Amino acid sequence: xxxxxxxxSNIVKNQLPTYVENEFPLISEFLKQYYIGQEYKSGPIxxxxxxxxxxxxxxxxxxxxxxxxxxxxxxxxxxxxxNLSDSPKGTTDxxxxxxxxxxxxxxxxYTGKTISSFTGCIRGFNGVTSYNSDSNSGExxxxxxxxxxxxxxxxxxxxxxxxxxxxxxxxKLQFLPGLSERPLASNINQNLFIKQSKDFYTSKGTxxxxxxxxxxxxxxxxxxxxxxxxxxxxxxxxxLVTSNFLVEPIIGNPPELDSRTIFxxxxxxxxxxxxxxxxxxxxxxxxxxxxSYDGGYNRNASVLGSTSGEFKVxxxxx
Numbered sequence: 001x002x003x004x005x006x007x008x009s010n011i012v013k014n015q016l017p018t019y020v021e022n023e024f025p026l027i028s029e030f031l032k033q034y035y036i037g038q039e040y041k042s043g044p045i046x047x048x049x050x051x052x053x054x055x056x057x058x059x060x061x062x063x064x065x066x067x068x069x070x071x072x073x074x075x076x077x078x079x080x081x082x083n084l085s086d087s088p089k090g091t092t093d094x095x096x097x098x099x100x101x102x103x104x105x106x107x108x109x110y111t112g113k114t115i116s117s118f119t120g121c122i123r124g125f126n127g128v129t130s131y132n133s134d135s136n137s138g139e140x141x142x143x144x145x146x147x148x149x150x151x152x153x154x155x156x157x158x159x160x161x162x163x164x165x166x167x168x169x170x171x172k173l174q175f176l177p178g179l180s181e182r183p184l185a186s187n188i189n190q191n192l193f194i195k196q197s198k199d200f201y202t203s204k205g206t207x208x209x210x211x212x213x214x215x216x217x218x219x220x221x222x223x224x225x226x227x228x229x230x231x232x233x234x235x236x237x238x239x240l241v242t243s244n245f246l247v248e249p250i251i252g253n254p255p256e257l258d259s260r261t262i263f264x265x266x267x268x269x270x271x272x273x274x275x276x277x278x279x280x281x282x283x284x285x286x287x288x289x290x291x292s293y294d295g296g297y298n299r300n301a302s303v304l305g306s307t308s309g310e311f312k313v314x315x316x317x318x
Contacts, residue, residue, distance in 0.1 A: 005049060009035035041095045041160040060168040061191040063161050064093045069103060069154040070116075075147035080108070080118045080156070090115040093158065100127045100159035106148045107159065123147035127159055131166050185219030242275055243295030245311070246288055254289040255279075262291075270309030 012035055013021075013028040021028060038045040053059050067087035073080055080101070082090050091113045094101075101108040101118065107127045111120030124147040133139045172180040175197045184190050193200075193216060200216075203209040207224040214222045247254065255277050263271040276292040293307060 007035070007039045008045070009033075009039055036098065040098050042163045047163065054164060054167055057168075057171060057191050057194055060164050060171065061194075062093075063158070063164055064089050065158050065161055065165065067091070067156045067158075069150055069152060069156055071152050073103075073150045075123060075149055077123075078119070078121045080110075080121055082116045082118075082156070083153075084116055091118065093161070094118070095160050100125070102129055102157040102159050103150045103154050104148055105143075105145060106150075107143060107145045128162065129159060131162060179216075182217060184216055187219045188216050241295050242292040243307075245291040245293070246280070247291060248286065248288055254291070257291060264309070264311050270311060272307040272311070 009032050012031045016028055016031075035045070037043070039049075040046060047054070064087065067090070068083040070081040070083035080103075084090055092115070094113060096113060097111050098109055099113075101110070106123065107125045107129065108118075109122045109125045109127070110118040111122075113119060124145050126142070126144045128140050129143045130141040133141045169180065171194060175194050184193060200209060200212050203212070210224055211222055214220055257274045258277045259274065261271055261273050272293040274291050274293055278290045278292070280288040280290055282288060295307065
C-alpha cells in the first residue's frame with residue numbers, strides 16, 4: 001500500500017493502565033497476540049482498516065501471487081528459499097510475518113523473512129486455501145495440512161493475498177465483460193488495460209479492436225486479412241460505351257478537345273463531352289482524328305449518355 005498504517009498489536013501494551021499491568025502481568029502479551037491474530041494480511045481487522053486501499057486496481061494488480069522455490073525442501077526445513085532469477089521481487093509482496101504460503105498441498109506460515117527466503121517456518125499449518133469450493137462457488141475452503149517434501153522449482157502461492165484475487169475478479173467482471181475469466185498475456189500491463197478497457201469496447205468490431213484483443217490474450221501482433229478485398233467482382237467493372245466522330249482538322253489543334261464539350265448548330269441544344277482523342281494516320285498526307293464520346297444508356301428521356309440532341313454529318317462539297 002502507498003501508506004503505512006500502525007497496527008494496534010504494536011501499541012496495545014501502551015494503552016493499558018499501569019495498575020492493570022501490575023495486577024495482570026501477561027495481559028498485554030495476551031492482547032498483543034490476540035490482535036496479531038486479527039490484523040494479519042486478509043484478517044478481519046486488516047480488511048476493515050485497509051479496505052479503501054484494497055479496492056484500488058493499483059493494489060490488486062501490483063501483488064505477486066506466486067514465487068518459485070529454490071532448492072529441494074524436506075518436511076523438517078524451517079527456512080524456505082526463493083529463486084530470485086524467476087521471481088525478481090522476491091518476498092516483497094508477502095507479509096513480514098505470519099503470512100500464509102501454499103506449496104503443493106501443504107500450508108505453511110512463518111515468523112520472519114528476508115528478500116530471498118522465509119524464516120521460522122511452521123510446517124503443516126491450517127488456513128483458507130480458496131474462496132470458492134468445487135461444490136459451492138460461494139463457500140471458502142479451509143484446509144488442515146501435513147508437512148511434505150517439495151522439489152526445486154515448485155510454485156509457492158501467497159495465500160495472504162487470496163482476497164485481492166477476489167477483488168480483482170470482481171473488477172474484471174465489471175470492466176471486462178466476456179474477458180473476466182480469461183488470463184491476460186504476461187507482457188500486458190493488466191492495471192492499465194482494465195483502466196483503459198472503455199477504449200477497447202468502444203472500438204469493438206474494428207480492425208484495431210481485433211489487434212488489441214489478440215495482443216491482450218496471447219501477446220502477439222496480428223494482421224487482419226479480409227478475403228473480400230481479394231475477390232474479383234464483375235459487377236464492379238467500369239465499362240464505358242463510346243461513340244466516335246472521325247474528323248479532319250481545318251483550324252485549331254484537335255488533341256486539345258480531350259475532356260472538352262463540343263456543340264453543333266447555333267442553338268446549343270446539341271452537344272457532348274469528348275472522352276478521348278486519337279490520331280489516325282491515313283498515309284495519304286492527311287491526318288484525321290477520332291473523337292470518342294459517351295454513348296451509353298439513357299439517363300433521361302432526352303439524353304443518350306452524355307450527349308444531348310443528335311449530331312448530323314456536315315455536308316461536303318466536292
